[in-house]
Amino acid sequence: MSIINTSAPSNEILIKLGARGNLSPGVDKWDEVYNGRLRQILISHGVAINSIQVSYTAPSGALVLAPRHGGDGDKFDCVDLESWEALTMVQGYYGPLRGNNAGVVRSLTFGTNGATYGPFGIEEGIPFRFNIPPGVGFGGFHGCSDSRYLHAIGIYIKSMARYHLAPKPERVSFSRSTYSVEY
Secondary structure: OOEEEOOOHHHOOEEEEEEEEOOOOOOEEEEEEOOOEEEEEEEEEOOOEEEEEEEEEOOOOOEEEOOOEEOOOOEEEEEEOOOOOOEEEEEEEEEEEOOEEEEEEEEEEEEEOOOEEEEEEOOOOEEEEEEOOOOEEEEEEEEEEOOOOEEEEEEEEEEOOOOOOOOOOOOOOOOOOOOOOOO
């Protein structure tokens, strides 16, 4: 866990879970926080993950296509989430490619409360996993990419609990009463 962000849409508190992969200089860093429900994950891949892009439903009901991060690959897959599905896990591998010393995200797998999608890419390198437990929701992705590959990926999570700031709830005190009974 690296950053707590309180300026998220709808005044939600988002927690940024650290990116896994290559965070070296020379790659574009990006953050995608979603104010809506995740609908699709679009992945371009081959021997590694070339790009990731998502679409989500905004509170207004409009479908929003977020920017693509990365480049073109040999294969393209689209994960279509059902209306009742919620992301519960993101896992994968990162490491160098042959002939390329820079590390990249080699594979990604997504889990929901109904299915597992993937793996996309090649499961080689150092494994990583982000779990999204009950009571916590998915808030977005962040990472690093260049024009060819996704170099690192992390997630935002948000608490589903709502807190009460003002006015303060009334305090109710209970006292025990003792009754004496005469015979």
